[in-house]
Amino acid sequence: MSRIGKMPIPIPQGVQVNIEGSRVTVRGPKGELTRTFHPDMKVTVQDGQLVVTRPTDQRHHRALHGLTRALLANMVTGVSQGFQKVLQIEGVGYRAELQGNNKLVLSLGFSHPVEFVAPEGITFQVEQRARLITVEGVDKELVGEVAARLRRIRPPEPYKGKGIRYQGEYIRRKAGKAGKIGA
Helix, strand or coil: CCCCCCCCEECCCCCEEEEECCEEEEECCCCEEEEECCCCCEEEEECCEEEEECCCCCHHHHHHHHHHHHHHHHHHHHHHCCEEEEEEEECCCCEEEEECCCEEEEECCCCCCEEEECCCCEEEEEECCCCEEEEEECCHHHHHHHHHHHHHHCCCCCCCCCEEEECCCCCCCCCCCHHHCCC
């Protein structure tokens, strides 16, 4: 039995869940998310909690059981609290600037500024002298994807650590040209 799959998901105050066959819509104070799950998985509301059940103990049903429950829990958390990822910019002259509501202009040592437009449902915040970028949204998958795409513009390099990294991410450093001393 899936330990994750059999745990019920509590529905917080102000969150509505609508189940139409294998399609589940979750509405809350932060927004609305809709997702279609595998038709074999049964999603029901019992005593103010979402419960996911599987038809058999076959391997693919066991795998889908935990996945479905985790995705539903992320949907409920997203519409009630939201998700965020924080990115740090390291490097002399590297900075971020917010233009309008959803356009991020990055100066990262290239010959031109890089413009990044947020997809629908994602908001950016720039703080601490243009060194911290916060990516916020209701869809955990989309927040992670946008943060990864931002990091990919200028990933941190191993010699000086310059680039965009997740907050708290450890970058392994290399020594560089240490053997240059003496002849």
